[in-house]
Amino acid sequence: MAASRRRAQASEATHLVIDGRRWRKSDPSIPEKLRSELVHALMDARRAVLAAKRAADPVAEKAARARVQDAKLALGERGEPYWEERSEAGQRKRAAATMRALLVHRAAGSGNSTICPSDVARIIGVETWRESMALVREVAGELVARGQMRVLQRGREVAIDQARGPIRLALPR
Numbered sequence: 456m457a458a459s460r461r462r463a464q465a466s467e468a469t470h471l472v473i474d475g476r477r478w479r480k481s482d483p484s485i486p487e488k489l490r491s492e493l494v495h496a497l498m499d500a501r502r503a504v505l506a507a508k509r510a511a512d513p514v515a516e517k518a519a520r521a522r523v524q525d526a527k528l529a530l531g532e533r534g535e536p537y538w539e540e541r542s543e544a545g546q547r548k549r550a551a552a553t554m555r556a557l558l559v560h561r562a563a564g565s566g567n568s569t570i571c572p573s574d575v576a577r578i579i580g581v582e583t584w585r586e587s588m589a590l591v592r593e594v595a596g597e598l599v600a601r602g603q604m605r606v607l608q609r610g611r612e613v614a615i616d617q618a619r620g621p622i623r624l625a626l627p628r
Contacts, residue, residue, distance in 0.1 A: 468538075469536070469538050478532075479532045479533070479536075481493075481494075481531055482530060482531030482578075484537070485531070485577075486577055489574055490530070492560060492561075493526055493529050493530050493556060493557070493560075493578070494526075495560060496525075496526045496556045496557065496560035497523065497526035497556075499560060499563065499564075500519055500523040500526055501519075503518075503519035504519040504520055506519075522559060524552070525555045525559075528548065528552035528556075529549065529552050529556045531549075543590070546590055547590065547593075547594050549578075550579050550587075551594050553575045553579060554575055554594070554595065554624060555598075557574060557575070558604065558624065558625065559626070562626050568625060569625045570624050570625075571623060571624075572588060572591045572592060572624060573588065573591075575591045576588050576590075595624055596615045596616065599615055603626075603627065604625060604626060605626070605628070606623075607622065607624070608621070608623070
């Protein structure tokens with residue numbers, strides 16, 4: 456009886472029930488400002504899915520659904536459970552999704568269309584975010600190699616392996 460009660464309490468902390476369906480809650484350790492930004496990115500992506508469906512545009516719908524997936528991964532609502540020990544592969548996947556979600560959201564709305572790698576580390580690493588910085592830079596390098604993003608330093612594009620000090624990440628031109 457006690458074990459089932461503990462499982463129920465753990466489930467209440469990590470899941471919510473809406474209309475009889477159980478949904479994973481967002482990672483509560485994400486800083487509020489970044490969590491809010493990711494929620495806005497998720498809502499924008501969901502609106503894009505609806506618009507693409509109405510326009511009967513399967514290519515746009517697929518792209519919008521990928522944005523939804525990225526935002527949900529970044530929030531911790533999909534992928535490896537945030538309340539359990541995470542693998543490096545899971546962390547890398549969440550870091551890449553977080554970078555894409557934040558970049559697309561900022562490029563669409565705010566005047567600042569770049570992100571700081573530390574924002575990504577704060578989302579995926581939480582209290583130990585500084586320990587996540589090397590992983591975030593590695594993932595950024597992989598995305599640069601695939602042509603999915605650029606690395607900037609003092610406003611100029613640089614090779615990530617050559618950059619020393621603060622960098623910014625941006626979408627490709």
